[in-house]
Amino acid sequence: EIVFDIGDPMGDSTCVACGECVQACPTGALMPANDAGLVEADKKVDSVCPYCGVGCLLTYHVKGGKLLQVEGRNGPANNGRLCVKGRFGFDYVHHKDRLITPLIRRNDAPKTKELLRPGDWKKVFREASWEEALEFAAEGLMKIRTENVLPDNNGTDALAAFGCAKGSNEEAYLMQKLVRTGFGSNNIDHCTRLCHASSVSALLEGIGSGAVSNPFTDVTDAEVIFLIGANPVSNHPVAATFMKNAVKAGKKLILLDPYRSELARHATYSLQFRADTDVLLLNSLIHTIIEEGLCDEKYIAEHTTDFEELKGNVVEYSPETVSPICGIPAETLREVARVFAKAEASIILWGMGISQHIHGTDNSRCLIALSLMTGQIGRPGTGLHPLRGQNNVQGTSDMGLIPMFFPDYRSVVEPESKKWFEDFWGTKLNPKSGLTVVEIMDAVHSGEIKGLYVQGENPAMS
Numbered sequence: 001e002i003v004f005d006i007g008d009p010m011g012d013s014t015c016v017a018c019g020e021c022v023q024a025c026p027t028g029a030l031m032p033a034n035d036a037g038l039v040e041a042d043k044k045v046d047s048v049c050p051y052c053g054v055g056c057l058l059t060y061h062v063k064g065g066k067l068l069q070v071e072g073r074n075g076p077a078n079n080g081r082l083c084v085k086g087r088f089g090f091d092y093v094h095h096k097d098r099l100i101t102p103l104i105r106r107n108d109a110p111k112t113k114e115l116l117r118p119g120d121w122k123k124v125f126r127e128a129s130w131e132e133a134l135e136f137a138a139e140g141l142m143k144i145r146t147e148n149v150l151p152d153n154n155g156t157d158a159l160a161a162f163g164c165a166k167g168s169n170e171e172a173y174l175m176q177k178l179v180r181t182g183f184g185s186n187n188i189d190h191c192t193r194l195c196h197a198s199s200v201s202a203l204l205e206g207i208g209s210g211a212v213s214n215p216f217t218d219v220t221d222a223e224v225i226f227l228i229g230a231n232p233v234s235n236h237p238v239a240a241t242f243m244k245n246a247v248k249a250g251k252k253l254i255l256l257d258p259y260r261s262e263l264a265r266h267a268t269y270s271l272q273f274r275a276d277t278d279v280l281l282l283n284s285l286i287h288t289i290i291e292e293g294l295c296d297e298k299y300i301a302e303h304t305t306d307f308e309e310l311k312g313n314v315v316e317y318s319p320e321t322v323s324p325i326c327g328i329p330a331e332t333l334r335e336v337a338r339v340f341a342k343a344e345a346s347i348i349l350w351g352m353g354i355s356q357h358i359h360g361t362d363n364s365r366c367l368i369a370l371s372l373m374t375g376q377i378g379r380p381g382t383g384l385h386p387l388r389g390q391n392n393v394q395g396t397s398d399m400g401l402i403p404m405f406f407p408d409y410r411s412v413v414e415p416e417s418k419k420w421f422e423d424f425w426g427t428k429l430n431p432k433s434g435l436t437v438v439e440i441m442d443a444v445h446s447g448e449i450k451g452l453y454v455q456g457e458n459p460a461m462s
Helices: 020-024 084-088 118-123 130-147 169-183 197-207 216-220 237-248 262-266 278-291 297-303 307-313 319-326 330-342 360-373 393-398 415-425 437-446
Strands: 043-048 057-063 066-072 103-105 125-127 159-162 224-228 252-256 269-271 346-350 383-386 451-454
Touching (some): 020 066, 066 084, 103 130, 118 125, 130 159, 159 437, 169 393, 169 415, 197 360, 216 346, 216 383, 224 237, 237 262, 252 330, 269 330, 278 307, 278 330, 297 360, 307 360, 346 360, 360 383
Parallel strands (some): 224 252, 224 346
Antiparallel strands (some): 057 066, 103 125
16 A cells, blocks of 8 residues: 555645655556556666756656656765656656747737737747748847947947856856857846845855855765755755755754744754844854854964954844844854854755845855854865755856856956957957846846847746
């Protein structure tokens, strides 16, 4: 008999429909829907999950050009595990509304604000060959560039592009190179602007790199897991399984979030603080660590600067002062600060609750300070890990698909960096920082942006 929990109905149980039981079943009594397990695949294709930033490895089973099922593949991020999205969320590949040929707007179909139903596309578009579509697009973009040319570099500010955080590093590199050398503009951005851009800004400022300092799997090496502003059970399900495993192995989970998520029942401390008091709460932890002499003085002296300014900044943020505002008892704040600072290894992970915020950069700065002042970075089980939303948002940013940086986070307005890329690419480059996603949309409405190239994104939805 197949049961959920202690015989609970599936919908009332803790089952998340991940399908791990299907993959583990040794008899075939459990299998994917539509009898997929009874069909022998023509080939198996190893790939990476196209969803969140965990990076699970998987294998597609294909027959006659059609996906049958997906299996988890052993990799450093998932150890063969998959969530419901990675294992079963592939029906879009064969969806009837998926575009399989280029379309060009018909001459008798002017643009309107009316929404177009997918099945009615022939009312507005006509099919075209790749050759015709590419030539049509290139001529249109070139016409805009020519009519709005800048005198100093032969480029234009009238063109912009949105890249895709689900593409490869190579695609991201070529996309930003196209915009910078072809359009003559730095108006290139992607969904990081509405995701972890604030975290990247703080990390570049605080530790010199916008990347995570360590993999989330380091939770298994940590003594304390500090998780704030994230709901990995829903958004990074496989990462959440590693956190649950770590807690089961005796690690302490400190969960901080105005929303009580499913991980709260696994937490040693669950702090449901009042929304928009993140900086206050985090400053009270920093205050406690300084006041009680729990800093790593050696690490601070050897690897940080401006610690005295940090001390001055948090002097008025005692737990007793902050408690009535954030809604967490002062003694709980002090206890959490002690547990974090005294641990042999503490790791900090955060999500969109920290970054998609009016104080997003300040939130991240507090987390970075908390890590650095206690020396909880640079060792297994320690570090700073913003949980990424899409599967290659990190690599896409590294490749320069952002308006203020070339690849490797080299500033577009810094003369030495600009000259290096001009020599490398063999063309003059725009000396101004480009527009962000939000600024591009404002510029479209004001008429400054006259052409927009969107790659693998749907800004109307997301």
